[in-house]
Amino acid sequence: MRATVKDVARRAGVSPKTVSNVMNGVIPVNESTRLKVEQAIHDLDYVPNLSARGLRNGKSGVIALALPDLATPYSAEIAHNVVEAAHEQGWSVQIEQTGSDPRREQDLLSKARANLIDGLILNPVVLDQSSVKVGISLPPVVMLGEVPQTLVDRVWVDSVAAARAMTLALARPGRRRIAVLGADAGRGSAGAILRTLGYQAALDELGIDRDDSLLIRCEVWTPRTGAEALDSYLDSNPLPEALFCFTDSMAIGALSVLWKRGIKVPQDIAVAGFDDIADGQYAVPSLTTVSFDKRQIAKEALRLLTERMTDRSVGQRVVAVDFQIVERDSSGY
Amino acid sequence: MRATVKDVARRAGVSPKTVSNVMNGVIPVNESTRLKVEQAIHDLDYVPNLSARGLRNGKSGVIALALPDLATPYSAEIAHNVVEAAHEQGWSVQIEQTGSDPRREQDLLSKARANLIDGLILNPVVLDQSSVKVGISLPPVVMLGEVPQTLVDRVWVDSVAAARAMTLALARPGRRRIAVLGADAGRGSAGAILRTLGYQAALDELGIDRDDSLLIRCEVWTPRTGAEALDSYLDSNPLPEALFCFTDSMAIGALSVLWKRGIKVPQDIAVAGFDDIADGQYAVPSLTTVSFDKRQIAKEALRLLTERMTDRSVGQRVVAVDFQIVERDSSGY
DNA sequence: GTCCCACGTTACATCGATGTAATGAGTGGC
C-alpha cells in the first residue's frame, strides 16, 4: 500500500499538515522537525498523490498540446520543443492529435474544462474559429500559427513576410517563372492564403506578372500529396524556373518527383521549402527553406500560458517569432 | 464557478450519488430520473472533475509514453500511433522525453508512482536495466524495442531476423562487400548489437567472411551522426558494394553524403535502412528498408498494458511484431 | 510574576466524485 501524508506524519511524530508544510516550503518549519519529516519521507519512499493535490489546488501541473498529426516532422519538432520547455518549468505535457476530426477538439476542450489540464497549446489546421469558443470556463489557451483569431493569445511566424522574402531570394538570380506548391484549394487554409499573399507581394515588387497557372494547389501538406500534386501538374504544364513549396514536407515529396523525372535540382529548377525541418538539411539536394526557432516558439507559448494563468484579464497578446531564409543546395546557382 | 455533482443533483432534485450513477451507468437508474439528470447536466454544462474522480478511483485515465526524442521521425511515428490507439480506448497520453538523461527516467517513474499515470510505455535507448526497477508500487509498464529485460512486458521487432533478412536481400544480386552503419561503439546499445548479429548470421550463411572494417560505428542514430560517420569512413576506406544502415534516419544522412561525393545510388552502392519512416519513401532515391506495422506495435503495447492493469500477477509477456523487407530504388539493380 | 506576542504546530474542514450500507417505495405470494 502506498504511503500517504498521514503515514509520514505518524512516523515523524508530527501532524499531516506539517508534512505538507515541509514539502511545499511556504510555511516555515523548524529545522529539527523538517529533518525528521524528510527522514520519514525517505524511509517510507513517500510520493505525494498528484490527483489529490490537483483536486485540492485546482491545478494539475499538466498542460495539453494539440497538434494535427504527430507523425509529421513539423509537428514532431514543435512537440519536442514544447515538451522540453514545459519540463524545464515543471509542467507535464499531454498530447492530443486533432487530425481533421472536429470531435477531437471537442473532447480536448471538455477534458481541459475537466480540470485535468491547466492550459492548452493548440496548433489548429483549418480552424474555423467556431470550434474553439474561448468560453468563461476554459483554461488559458495559446494558439500556434496563423489563425484568424482575435481572442486568444498567439505565437506565430509572419508567413506573409517570410513568403515574400523567400520569393525574392528565389528570384534573385533572374528567375521569373516561380511556382508555388500548396496553394489553397478552396478550404480556406489560413497558412496557404497568407503565404500566397507574400509570394504575390514579392512578384509585384519585382514587376513580374502574376500567373495563376503557377499556383499549384494542394490541400494537405505532406510529401505524398505534394508529390502527387506536382506530378500531375508537370504532366500538363511546362517546367517553372523555381518551385516554392509551402512546407518542407511537400518539398521533399517534390524533390522525389523531380528526381524520378530526371529533372535536375537546382540546375533545371530551384526548389525551396518552409519550416526548416531537420531532414531538409539531408535532402538530396539539401533544401533551401524558411527557418525559425522552434524552441523560441515553444518558450513564448509557455510564457504566454503561464502569464495568463496568473492574470486572466489582459487582452489578446500576439508574439511574432523571427524567421530567416536559409539557402542550401536546392536553390543554388 | 464550475458546476459540481451537487449542483446537478440539486437542480435535478436528486442526490449526488444518483447523478454519479447516471454518468457511470453501472448502477441502474430509472428512465425518468435519468432524463431529469441528463437535462440538468446539460443545463449547467457540467463536466466532471477528473482530479476528483482520479483521487477517488485511483485511476487517472492517463498513460505516459516515454521516448528518447520526439523530434526523430521514428519516435514521432510511434507517438502518433500510440496516441491514436490510446484515444480509441479512452486514454489520454502524456509524453515524456528521456533523452539521454537518466534523471528524466527517474522523474518519470516518480510521477508514475504519484498516481497521475495509470501505465507507462517506455522506449528506452540504452537502458541499463538499473534505472527501471520494476518495483512493487509501480504502475504497469510495457517496454518497446530490444531490451535485455526479463521482468517487464515487451513489444518488439525481431531485429536479428530482420537484419539477417535485409543483409540477404542486399547480397542477392551478388554483392559481397556489405557494410553496416550504426554498429555499436562501445556503449552496449542492444539494438546495434542485435542488428549486427543478424547481419553476421547472414554473411555466415552466404559464406562471406566477416570483415570488421565494414562495421561503421556510430553511437547516435540520426541523419547528422550517420552522415558524419560515413563521411569520415569513406575518407580512408574503399567504397563497399552495399550499405545497411541500422535506421532510416542514418540512411537519409548517408544518401546525402553519397550524393555530395558524386557516388551514385544504387549503381555504385546499394543502400538500405531500418524502420520504414514515412520520409524514406520520398528519399532520393527512395529507400529500401525493414518495415513493420507501427500501429500494431502501439496496439499490442496498449493491450499488454490494459491486461496488466486488470491482472498484475501474470508473468512477463513478450510480443513480437512481424517485419518485412521493402525493396525500393536505393537497392535496385 | 504577569502579560503579550511570535512562531511553530495542530485539528478540522474542504476540494469533487463515488463505494457502502441503509432507507424507502413498490410488487407479488400466501
Added chain:
DNA sequence: GCCACTCATTACATCGATGTAACGTGGGAC
C-alpha cells in the same frame, strides 16, 4: 392484510493533500 423481497435512491464516509483558524509554548518586556 402481512411478510418477504426487489429495486431505485439516499446519507455518509472516503480517497489524499492542504488552507484556515485555533492552539500551545517559548521568550522578552514591564
